[in-house]
Amino acid sequence: MTTSALSLGRIIRLTLLSLGAIVFLAPYLFMISTAGKAQSDIFTSSLSLIPEHFNYVQNFTKALSRVPMGMLLWNGVVVCGLIFFFQVLVAIPCAYAMAKLRFRAARMMMVLVMLGLLVPIHATALPIYVAFDRVSLLNSYAALVAPFTISVFAIFMFLQFFRAMPDDLIHAARLDGMSEVGIVARVIVPNAWPAVTAFAIFSVVAHWNDLFWPLVVISKQDYATPPLGLMYFRAAEAGDDYGALMAATLTITLPLVAVFLLAQKRFVEGITMTGLKG
Amino acid sequence: MSALSLRGITKSFGGNLILKGVSLDAGPGEFIALVGPSGCGKSTLLRILAGLDYADQGEILIGGREMSAVAAANRNIAMVFQSYALYPHLTASENIAVPLAMRRLSRVQRLPFVGSLIPGQRAIRAGIAHDAKEMAKSLKIDHLLDRKPGQMSGGQRQRVALARAMVRHPSVFLMDEPLSNLDANLRVHARGEIVELHRRAGVPTVYVTHDQAEALSMADRVAVMIGGNLLQLASPQAIYDDPAHIEVARFVGQPRINLLPAIAEAGIVTFGGIRLTLKNMTQPKARVTVAIRPEFVHISKSRHDGLPAHIERIEFLGSEVILHCRLDAIGETVIVKLSPAEAAGLATGAPVGLQLLPERAMVFAEDGPRLGSVVAAADAKREKTHG
Amino acid sequence: MSALSLRGITKSFGGNLILKGVSLDAGPGEFIALVGPSGCGKSTLLRILAGLDYADQGEILIGGREMSAVAAANRNIAMVFQSYALYPHLTASENIAVPLAMRRLSRVQRLPFVGSLIPGQRAIRAGIAHDAKEMAKSLKIDHLLDRKPGQMSGGQRQRVALARAMVRHPSVFLMDEPLSNLDANLRVHARGEIVELHRRAGVPTVYVTHDQAEALSMADRVAVMIGGNLLQLASPQAIYDDPAHIEVARFVGQPRINLLPAIAEAGIVTFGGIRLTLKNMTQPKARVTVAIRPEFVHISKSRHDGLPAHIERIEFLGSEVILHCRLDAIGETVIVKLSPAEAAGLATGAPVGLQLLPERAMVFAEDGPRLGSVVAAADAKREKTHG
Amino acid sequence: MASVASIAMPRDPAVAHRCSEARIAWMLALPAIMLLFFFVLLPVVAVIILGFTDFELGYGQFRFVGFENYAHLITDRTFRKSLWNTSIYAAIVAPVSIFLGLAIAMLIESETTARSFFRTAYFLPVASLIVAMATVWQYMFHPTIGPLNALLSLAGLPGPNWLGSSGTVLYSLSIIGVWQSAGFNMVLFLAGLTAIPRELYAAAEVDGARSAVDRFFLVTWPMLGPTTLFVVTISITNAVKVFETVKTLTEGGPNKASEVLLFTIYQEGFVYLRVGYASAMTVVFLLILVVLMFLQYRLLDRRVHYT
């Protein structure tokens, strides 16, 4: 199983994977190439990936100077960080209760969770917006973060994960004198890392890139998130500054890629509960 | 007053009655071994005792105090789980230290970061680490203290689980097959450690095992549970030599006791040409079972010396040899235990004569309970021979 | 030509040499028990044999054919995994049927949905189900056929795993502790089934176990592996009575063999006041170890009858009693095995005299190998006494 | 919620324990329940109420109009069209992205080299900002100067007018949808695959599962059951919730050929400002999703094996 030689199967596999990767990466190749082109170079009839004049410096300078990129990135980090923190803080105890404790509302919770999974923020944006206005929450980190502090996706995912955790582990913790909160903090959380990491990827990606909600609640630039910042490069009518747009996109996508590279190792490492028998 | 007592515990899982009213009392410092076939409810009973599961009926008293309103975390019970249940993210030494930290450190001192700023916790932690290390040493796992469970073999994990339970000063010890994954030598050693710890701690201990040597050698009393009932709770000697029920006789003893169908009438038991006289036996004619342990069957190379039989199979077990012999008269197999010296010269297929020591035979009613004891062989000679 | 042979297998995991050149030959129909302490590489060796893992060096021949280029699926080996490795989503009967389905159904017939449309598969499937059921019956799990592994107890799962291996007609059987989770009675029964199947199938079998009774009673030859080396491969009798290495002597035998430090010089071994004469012993003065099994130590209630000692601990094991005695002279503990009758009247702390049967004593060099055999007790009387 | 705790202490020990356990469970779940209440339940109720009004953005007051909005929905050509389009889109994107995700995950899992490169490559689309990627896809799909059609013309094939023609626009959007979500599914499947005990594959080999196909059907597929159920749920809801690509690339056009539910709702609510009517649509949309999930769980959940 650990043959390192190039067998036929392996060649086929590698070929398939590489071709697929090229297809999946194609838009990015275009993006990288465009980020280095002058505006007049971008739309030409000839297919060329390598820019005629290297305009990377100009485009990136524009991307960084035209919008306060540092502030945008910082806002993105703060918002995603807060959202993720609260999502995990809220979802883990809830999923634990649903998976490992007997209580009658568990079924009702499950229904709520499924419902939550189905309701897109677009559908409920207006009532939430009005409510936030009433309590003067608009234009704040709170407005960006609050509606997402509850992630039914997280509850759903942790639920699946916790169900697989053996009851005996929790029993042992109880006998060792831990309270239920203690069990969550000391046993569940440390062992839920793979699930938490996987969820982190989804959560951060979704909220880093979310444009819809910031557009609704944020009108002051102090709280603009990276996609909101990208708006400066986009317009409905003729001629966007595509080179700068792509440079800006690259700038805000790179942190995500870095996060994924860091996280993927940990969470693909596997979900193994090796404190146990068979 | 008993230190631990269970009264009429019943428990069912989805309609299946698993525990059918189990009652048990243990004195302070008593060591009780709980044995029984797989799936008979041993682990379930321990879990109920620990407060991890709830009985449908019955009550549990520890030190005379009713426990039903006390949460597991507050019962101060130490338990070794059949599945180890080690914390996968902690090293062996951290695993062992957990119950100590939970008890010796205050809520605030246990907090990460913040806790380490509280004065006094450093000394306590050092004490905990020291105790954990001592415990590990006595179970020969002190070289593994920095490993996580995933990096240990099954036997090593089991010892960490044992250490985690033994490091505490609980009011009751519960152990669920704590040595099953150790090899023979290690098992004997660990057995000694447990017995020693139990003697020092002097708290009631319930010890589940499927190793009879363990049960018989370690326990003050052995409880035999079969089919959800506690069939007998008595000293090892009594369990072995004087079982109260045929199931107990059948379950305890290695190799298995010989069971032979017989007819009892007016105090005389007849089977395969043998007649035994029973004390206190008054009932009318009935089918019974005669039981005799393999070490109480003697063998002779002459098939006329005792019951005629043939050797079916010979098992060599090192210090002893097990013979499987088929009785010519009734076709039943009788197991005989010999020393290698005694077995020299015997071969499969050879005809032999079996002598059952009548004073060691036991008689059981058809539905299981013991029927008085044998007084004497009414007639140990065969009455007729076949082919 | 041997049916199965391993030549110089070595294997290391991340720098640790686990198998240090293991060679082994099994005749057609030979039953080999592989024993050794936990972690010594038994499972690894089986996995290499099955083609599930690769040796670093060495070759494997089955029926004379080199196997290194043959995939596991094509070696036609049946294996019982230590961890059962049952398919959790399949019922017991489906689990048992898998290897049959893989062989009797064509590639297309095996496909889900599509397969059931192919003519002829229905009859084949019925045949498979029938065979699976028969196998289950013989292992007493036919009432569980519709349950999934998650709904079975450990012992039941193990029997399903066993049935899955036994239902086939492989060219080699590999079994990795297939009975470890069964209670004693069931274990004896299953042992019989395995032996029976092995006799019928007549294919070489390698059987890993940590139960010595199993190894000694079932195997034609026993292989003792310790620290990655095959220390001895011999008949059960030879392994027990005539171990080639001190580790083999220490590992095999329950209770453990007694090992006593001694000095050998010019064919005379001296320890604790005893002198033994050795055959074929020429080397100069050296430290050696004298080994004697607990059943060959006799006990007398008078401490002047033999070596003076005190009883430290008495273990009751049902049909036998184990005494732990400390020799007054050298402080070593000697284990003695008695029948309950012989042990009657002995109590902890009592002074006793021990007689070691000199003709059953064995002498090992300090680094392990056996040194000739004992001819006679040069002087079995004590030379001096302490306090 | 607190009423559970206030029941007088019952005599049955099992019941007493269950109550204290339930109390703790409630406590742990309470933050989640409250947030769910405030950010999901309450807004949904508000939407349901709005669905019975003629509320319009910018106007101060509104009237209750009963089922008028719903009556109107039945005859709304746009709504029916977008219902149909959404179904088609979901019917393409969900299965294809699930299958692709699984295939990629399995290929990567069985490969030893460049794993993290491939993982990242396939995951990148998940991490991409659709506002910006829209521009890129716009170009990729360009009928005359786009690379896709350039490639096709190299092969001598006439390139379709991907986003411009009402016949192909939905498929083009589906391609983007698959591109975006296959990586997401791949990551979930990868996690599922690593959780399968290696020993089972060993057992399968010994049992004679010679080909990869045999091993897939014997071990991989059934063991991935819970993961697959999860992925299916997520994929379907996400496909039905398609919005961003439509909004940024086609605005529902040409001639409503790419009109999808969420976009229609958005258009009614935020562009035509008819919040009442949009809310009624939202209610129908949610009902459809609920029914879909219910059916799915009915059909699939009992087949899945949970270890």
Added chain:
Amino acid sequence: ETTLTVHYPMPGFFKDVMDTISKKFMEENPDIKIQFASPSATYEEGIQTILRQAGTSEMPDVTFVGLNRLRMLNERKVGVDLSQLVQKDGNMTEQGFSDTILKLAQVNGKQVGLAFATSNPIMYYNADLVKAAGGDPDNPPKTWDEVIALGGKIKALGNGVDGIDFRWQGDDWMFSALLFGAGGKMLNEDESKVAFNGPEGQRAVETLHRMVTEGGMPVFTKAAGEQAFAAGKVGFEFQTTGALRNTIKNVGSKFDLRTAKIPLIDPVNGRLPTGGNAVVILTQDEAKQDAAWTFAKFAAGPYGASVVVPGTGYVPNNELAAKSAEYLGDFYKQNPLFRAGLSQMPVMVPWYAFPGTNGVKVTQTIVDNLSRIVDGSAEPKDALDDAADEVQGMLPRS
């Protein structure tokens, strides 16, 4: 000191312009501070944002609204009626705001805003392609017939080249360019009946249809058309002059870009719709309203225009700016491409805004039906009648 929060749409066009204007304004009015709210991507998103924020504390003080959405604002009573402010000032004409220009941002006689950037549709063409197809780039076609004929020839050049890109998508603006150009009207005088399906309307859709069938116009999305033109793959492009600056940038030196007047179906009575946006004051605070009025006049005034025009391509909405050399006088001499829009100013009429609550939906309906014509799935007349029917149903009942 007063701080004004200013919101605007389409940062792609206006960001630099707004920055320049506000900087200059703050220099001249040190007691007023301008701070920008997050801009909206499009006019539509802009108005949504404003309507959502109407009455909340988040509502900006000043915004810029598409000219065709002023009516909607007015109906919803969002924004300040500027009429009194205009009256109070008294000398609007002197400041360059002629009546015509004021009218652009009036609804039912009410001054809802001040036109800030105004546009009209023009013809962009690729002189290289025109030459290659046998046309004279210095003498561009003046009628639709000529355009369509030349477009057909350009398409016939092959090599993936298309003849025409007419920006019919998005909203009804370019349709009204054809309709008004034929002398037609959207609704009748009292706005109770649809009038765009009269003979003028039919000629308009017929023309659009012929662009497809004879003039070599493919079905482009908005962005695709623009990209293809910038790539040199389209002969003629018809769209707002506001896109001129960006088109120049996108084209670079790839081909010889020219502009010209857009043909009118009826050269005599034909008119053109005015695109663009107006600055609207939202704040209800008196003090802020004064500051906002000052800013509005500054932005829409000669200085503002002198920044907007070169920065985008919009035509000057202030007569002072257009005429005075201090502002734009020389600019047009040096930048002939910008002259096409300027020369069409006399025929500009307001961008028609439909009455009632369905205004936006009406435009969408028209576009949907146009797309049926362009992709050939409906006869022009049928599509036009369908559009008329549907729109009629969306008009206010009373």
